[in-house]
Amino acid sequence: MSVNPSITSVSFEQHATGLGIGxxxxRISWKFAATEHTVPEWEQKSYDIEIQRGSSSPESYHVNASESVLVPWPSQPLVSREPAQVRVRSHGGPSDEPTEWSSWSTVECGLLDSQDWTARAITSPAKQAEGPLRPLRLRKTFKLSATALQDARLYITSLGVFQAYINGIPVGDHCMAPGWTSYHHRLNYEVFDVASLLRANEENVIAVELAEGWYATRLGFLGGQRFIYGDEMALIAQLEINSVQDKVSIVSDASWKCHASALITSEIYDGEIYDAREDQKGWNTVLFDQESSWDAVRETEFPKTELVAPNAPPVRVTQTLKPIEIITTPSGKKVVDFGQNLVGRVRIPSLVNPTGHTVTLIHAEVLENQELGIRPLRIAKCTDTIISAGSEIFDWSPRFTFHGFRYVQIDGWNPTLENLVAEVMHTDLHRTGWFNCSHEMINKLHENATWSMRGNFLSLPTDCPQRDERLGWTGDIQVFGPSASFLYNTAGMLGDWLKDLSAEQLAHDHGIPPFVIPNVIPEALWPTFPQAVWDDVTVLLSWTLYQSYGDTEILRRQYPSMKAWVDVGILRGPDNLWEDTIFQLADWLDPTAPPDNPGNSRTDGTLVADAYLVHVTRTLASISKIIDEKLDAERYEADYHTLKSRFQAKYVSSTGLLVGDTQTALALAIVFDLIDDPAQLATAGDRLARLVRKSRFQVSTGFSGTPIITHALTKAGYPQLAYRMLQEKSCPSWMYPITMGSTTIWERWDSMRPDGSINPGEMTSFNHYALGSIINWLHATVAGVSPIEPGWREVLVKPVPGGTVTSAEVVYETAYGKLECSWVLAGQCFKLQLVVPPNSRAKVVLPGDKGEKWIGSGRYTFETKFDSQVGWPPKALVPPMFHPEDSFV
Known part of the structure; x- marks a missing residue:
């Protein structure tokens, strides 16, 4: 007997939980779950929403619509602090029967208006003249006379980062709260349900420890700059308690007390110093008896910036890893190997040393000459220090910093494998995508890219998590965005980051976004100038999020930013393409670029910029049409065709060869549809294939070409060359770092040389996700799934087997439910198994077939004959006297 699907979750906007939504x-979304008994090809025809507000009767709404993602809120708008309970059911299928009701889900508004804030900004009584700023501890005791608490919310933020406590218990499990935003424009606040931590009819205490975080610390490379946003920390806290008897509000103001923390310093780059001799046990509890020695706080100016409720989840500890080995280096140092390059901190459950004894932990990603490889860190110390008071220290970890590391050198203490762990920290995004295949090294590549994303999605999408940088470079996330949004639900985090980008870009009339968001690079060091690929993030990341989540509001909200960049920011020449006198980073980190000149690529920067300009203009024309900006849509569509013709006249020969005869140039022309004539396009594809064979399948592309080279080969009809490139193991290649033991994606193909030495360039990291963009091809081509309609309501299932891969599987949690696709190739028998979630459908194209089949939701098995070994293995194009061994598996 067939049954309707069930509704598994109800969510609101792109918010992580619905608590404190801004x-x-x-808008409301819901997902479906199906079993083998679910009605096949089930589609929603209408839906019911019930909303419970306060003690009134539930409101009921019936809507005749098939949409189940981001549907309009049907009731009156919520007000600040107001909660509502929501449940949903859908009608659909042949009988139009309803599903079971979903469980009730709660949405609750935060503080929507600046007037809702009655708290004051408070800080220490004396202003510190120089940095780093010493962390502070603040506290406030209060008596609750109520006998029965109904609910309590803590609204809290800081200039700096904070950890709050109520009656000695940590509030929430957030790390580095409230995160890093463009503090001049937007400051996140957090909302916590703290009713369970309060004691009715007793004394209570709220306490907060505060550190400089990103707000006042040194940021940027070449020594960086301190106090970019401000030169003192501050706390803003508002505890609102509702009981049967009354309402109580405890706010940060002059009645609070403060004292210096036992943390002497706490910095992003340099680490943290904890002096147990300075600690005051129980400082965050009611029983603390030394408050008389604490100082009164000073009220300071309330931030003029907008206080916002973030959509992104907070940073949390998401995993704990035990060490795998303790190494004694040739110099006699003790180095702990955690077996995985990660981002986070070390935790020591127990530590006992004499008074004044110092233990230091120095973090690094690799070993060089069997010693800790700290040179890539540049001047970041990445060191945590513990100074003992003579008694046991329990459960120590640094509180307001993080490190990128696999190895930790520990001086002053002999650790064992049992008495310390590594805690993995990152923005706690919801995992949505998984990939696996029969080739273990390819699986390792996918795993490494996932770890690099985790390490570099800490509050914002950064370039690297370890050295004196850790900045939100726009080019990196522009190329990695599609991969990131498959692995995890990035809608809230990247959507919030784009708000910061718009704020900083539109604060000036030149239309140019900064290279890093938030921007902390001084103009004197890195002047503002327009740049393709990087600044194109304004359009392309917004488009990526729309493709992934189907949210037109992202496009509408970011539209002024997109237009400002394309209409004003781009520096154009007489032909309306890019002015060719400007320097372009373009195909940054071409493998042939010398270590000290990573921008010296084989592909002309202006060609790359022009190719991107045509692509971006077409994308913006599509966006304008989607959000009903008709005049703009017509203008950008006309511009697209004009620019494309001029690109062809400038770069494409009559036969289809490109002036820039490189893999990147040809890949851009093929993937961005810059060549119309079929014969010319075939010539370009053939030429690309020849260059790939001539390079002996090693990677020959940089920042612009690497994310698309395998897509271009597949589109041009050479998937076996793409597989052969993927499986190459000599440097430069995707597999080479794996042969060297990598557990993340490297910044350079040869960040570590074959002899185990670190690349001599000033700029090299072992945790950069950009070159891991290849995994988008693994999802879309090897496993074979990609969206046709934004939000994955319509899915293309088109696996292209090749190489030595005999099976692949992918799972992606779409906005409608779980999409599952797996295939196995036994000889020439290809078998595909597919699960399409309810209220969506798929177009299936089997390998070797020219036809296509549309199917609705349900479970399917397809079989066909296909020989994946035709043309395998392709041969390199080398002189006859040279016969290199194939370095792939």
């Missing part, structure tokens, strides 16, 4: 009329 939108009064939040």
């Amino acid at each position: 939108i009064p009329s939040p």
